Amino acid sequence: MKKFMIIMFVLATMAFAQVSHAAFYTCTCQLVGQSALRLTDTGGAFTQRMFALSGVAATRNAQLAIALTAAAAGKQLYVSLPVITESSGIAALYVIP
DSSP: OHHHHHHHHHHHHHHHHHHHHSEEEEEEEEEEOSSEEEEEETTSSOSSEEEEOOSSHHHHHHHHHHHHHHHHHTOOEEEEESOOSTTOBOOEEEEOO
16 A cells, blocks of 8 residues: 555656646637647747647547637637747646636
């Protein structure tokens, strides 16, 4: 049991480490694709830049559903990005109500 708890702690730490070091941006979504989004930061940090969705199928599907919901409703997204270079990955994605 002790070994299991240590392994779970290490995995949880690794899972949340990427999000904790990433910056959040308020974005508008211009394009939703199967594996990427074209986003523009409302603060001006980047304009019409493509960012990759997660490589994990379940996470990618959830991110895709969130992006499509925001696009259909005309809402902005709150996006966690470790770096803002072209084709970098999205760590987390939320619809701004």
